[in-house]
Every structure is written in C-alpha cells, then in structure tokens.
Amino acid sequence: MFNWIKPIFFLLVTSAFLSGCAKDSANDKPLPQRPLLVIPEGFPEVAFPEDNPFTKASYDLGKKLFFDPILSRDSSISCGSCHQPSLAFSDRIALTSGVDDAPGKRNVPSLTNIGYHPYFTREGGVPTLEMHVLVPIQEHNEFDFNIVLIADRLKKSEQYVAMAQSAYEREPDAFVITRALANFQRTLISGNSAYDRYAFQGIPNALNAAELRGMNLFFSDELACSSCHSGFNFTNYTFENNGLYEDYIDEGRMRLTGLETDRARFKVPSLRNVELTAPYMFDGSLQTLQDVVEHYNSGGYAHANKNEEVKPLGLTNTEKNDLVAFLGSLTDYEFLENPNHYPN
Incomplete structure (x- = not known):
C-alpha cells in the first residue's frame, strides 16, 4: 500500500558555503532554500511506501549515503560517482567501471524522475526502489559488496547511528539503508524545462x-x-x-x-x-x-x-x-x- 504525498516544503539546513554566499546585499537576509520535494505542474504525486514516508530525516540520511563511497567494497565509488547531479544523475561514459576497474555491462541510466518508475533495471525485474538499492551493491562489476557488511561499517559511525535513529528509530541495517536511499531518490523530480513551461505552465513563447x-x-x-x-x-x-x-x-x-x-x-x-x-x-x-x-x-x-x-x-x-x-x-x-x- 502507498500513501500519496502532497508537496512537502521542508528546507535544508543552511550549509557553511551557502550561509557565506547566499546573502541579500540590500538587507543582509539569507536567501530562501529550495524545497526538498515539489511536484511540478502537470505531474502526478509521488508514491511513498507506508513503511518509508518522506521525512527530512530520511532524506538527509539517504542523501549522505548516496554520495558516500562507504557503500562500495573498497570505499572507492559511491552512487554519485556514476549518477552525477550535473548530468541529470547519469554520467558521460558508455560502460562505467566499478570497483577495481571492473568493466561495466550497461550504460548508466539517469535517475531523473526515478520515483515514478513502476519497476527497475533495463529488464524490469526489480519491483521497488528500495529493492533496487541492492542491485549495485551486490553486482560484482559495481560496488561488489554486501549490505550487511555496509551496515557494520555504518554502526561504527556515531553520525550514521544518530541519523538512522532519527529517521527510522533503529540502528543502521539493511532496512535503513534501502529505505533512506530510496527516500532521497524519490525527490529527484525534474519538471521545469522549456517544454514544461510551454506544455504545462501555459507560457506560449517558452519554445x-x-x-x-x-x-x-x-x-x-x-x-x-x-x-x-x-x-x-x-x-x-x-x-x-x-x-x-x-x-x-x-x-x-x-x-x-x-x-x-x-x-x-x-x-x-x-x-x-x-x-x-x-x-x-x-x-x-x-x-x-x-x-x-x-x-x-x-x-x-x-x-x-x-x-x-x-x-x-x-x-x-x-x-x-x-x-x-x-x-x-x-x-x-x-x-x-x-x-x-x-x-x-
């Protein structure tokens, strides 16, 4: 069962970089942060599972895990190594290598609007985003690791333990890792292109x-x-x-x-x-x-x-x-x- 989530306007905690740069020159007030989850005009709402509703704590943990190479066997690559934000969460390589330069087998897909997909992988064999988290972790030509061993690593980090407790009221484990990463990825919603402004926002000269x-x-x-x-x-x-x-x-x-x-x-x-x-x-x-x-x-x-x-x-x-x-x-x-x- 799924809950349909309305647009939720949580704000990120201001980072050191933004707090130093995002000042209004007229009144010295910080510029507003962007919402974490917004449904664009013309888009349906994103379905979050009942056991993984959107919360800022879950989002923060998932985002930290997404960019942390701790998920790979030799701590050399992260989800963000292949799914780069500046490239719409894809990369520029035909077949991206994994740990120990293991040759890739398929081109890295974009994660744009991944939360709307009904199933995952090129053959559609994985039914949920939470389950899909296991795929790159276990694939020998990607992270080549085990989620239980990842959890053991995370339990040694006071920060990860605290974030897991805040988000899911439990220590880092397979449940926490898969839910947090899926939670973050469901917020990767893109719907403000020139086409969107023309087709959904009613701006006739957008194209x-x-x-x-x-x-x-x-x-x-x-x-x-x-x-x-x-x-x-x-x-x-x-x-x-x-x-x-x-x-x-x-x-x-x-x-x-x-x-x-x-x-x-x-x-x-x-x-x-x-x-x-x-x-x-x-x-x-x-x-x-x-x-x-x-x-x-x-x-x-x-x-x-x-x-x-x-x-x-x-x-x-x-x-x-x-x-x-x-x-x-x-x-x-x-x-x-x-x-x-x-x-x-």
Whole structure:
C-alpha cells in the first residue's frame, strides 16, 4: 500500500558555503532554500511506501549515503560517482567501471524522475526502489559488496547511528539503508524545462520555432516517437527492441523471463534531460542525439522483436535538427542547479 504525498516544503539546513554566499546585499537576509520535494505542474504525486514516508530525516540520511563511497567494497565509488547531479544523475561514459576497474555491462541510466518508475533495471525485474538499492551493491562489476557488511561499517559511525535513529528509530541495517536511499531518490523530480513551461505552465513563447517544429514532429503519427516516449515522463515503461543490432550480446528482458520474444528488449527510458545523458542506448553505443535521430531515421536493423513503429522515416536535415532541438528543450536547468542535489 502507498500513501500519496502532497508537496512537502521542508528546507535544508543552511550549509557553511551557502550561509557565506547566499546573502541579500540590500538587507543582509539569507536567501530562501529550495524545497526538498515539489511536484511540478502537470505531474502526478509521488508514491511513498507506508513503511518509508518522506521525512527530512530520511532524506538527509539517504542523501549522505548516496554520495558516500562507504557503500562500495573498497570505499572507492559511491552512487554519485556514476549518477552525477550535473548530468541529470547519469554520467558521460558508455560502460562505467566499478570497483577495481571492473568493466561495466550497461550504460548508466539517469535517475531523473526515478520515483515514478513502476519497476527497475533495463529488464524490469526489480519491483521497488528500495529493492533496487541492492542491485549495485551486490553486482560484482559495481560496488561488489554486501549490505550487511555496509551496515557494520555504518554502526561504527556515531553520525550514521544518530541519523538512522532519527529517521527510522533503529540502528543502521539493511532496512535503513534501502529505505533512506530510496527516500532521497524519490525527490529527484525534474519538471521545469522549456517544454514544461510551454506544455504545462501555459507560457506560449517558452519554445523557439525549431523546438516547436521538432515537438510537432515528435508527437506526429508519422514518426510515432510518442508511442513509446509518452506521458509527462516521456516513457511508457514498456520493453522494446529498436533495431540497434541484428545480433545482440545482451539478452535484455529475456535475461529475466527466459522468453525468446523478450530477447533484446529493454525498458523504454525517459527522455527528460536527455541532451545531458550521452552516450545513448543500453550499451552507450550512440554518442550524440544526432546519432540517435539518424538511427531512427534509418529504420534500424532487422530483428525478430523490433517494434513495428521503428522504420525508415525519410527526414530532411532540417527535420532532424528540429527533433534534436526539441529534445534539448527537455533539459531542466533548475533541476541541474538545485543545491539540494549536491553533497553538503
């Protein structure tokens, strides 16, 4: 069961940096801090589980854990090492290495609006955000660790013990770690891009001419981009093959289901802040948005499970550029610059 949470306006404690820099020159009053959890216009509310409601104490603990390399076996990488706030909680590497430079297997997805996803991983095999916390911890090519051993480390820290007691009234353990990290990640909501200002906030000049043309192409029946990249989050969360290859090394959703009809199908990603999350596709094989548009314009390679909407489009160079411009309009600079998303 889930509780639907109304926008909650908790404020961060002013950090030493901000208290020194965020002064109004006229009256010497501190500038107001940004809310931790805000639901943008046009967005539904975020569902928090009954055993993990949003609180500032849970948020603070989750944020501290997110940026702390204590979660990895050799304390060399953190969640924030791969999910960088300045890149919409993604990174710039095709396949990011884990501890001991273990080679990555898939491209790091953005965590933008992750709290709205109904399931997690590229094959959709993890039903909750709390459970998903275990995935990078246990994966040998990521943190290569054990959550019980992480809890033992945290129990040696007076600060972590105090924060766990404040948030969940118990010592650091698997319950606390998974809940706190999920709590923080559910606040990573992006909904103030130029497109949002046009579509949801009623600002008619929020998009320029090229972006408007690209938007009309994107939502057209001829291109059918929005048949998969639909809704406020630009994804329908289904599993599709887009003809990236004829033969795939990665089995995709078949890895979970064992069904041949799921071979090389991957969860449709959100396009929020997509211009910042290069390289693209599940393996990071396409370097730019121009490359992505060219791929779809070509119709992709033949594959038994390819979505029937992926077919040659015959776009002109102007139309390709307009599509890229529209995708750029999904960038939310307020989200990228939000100090709540960075380590204290």
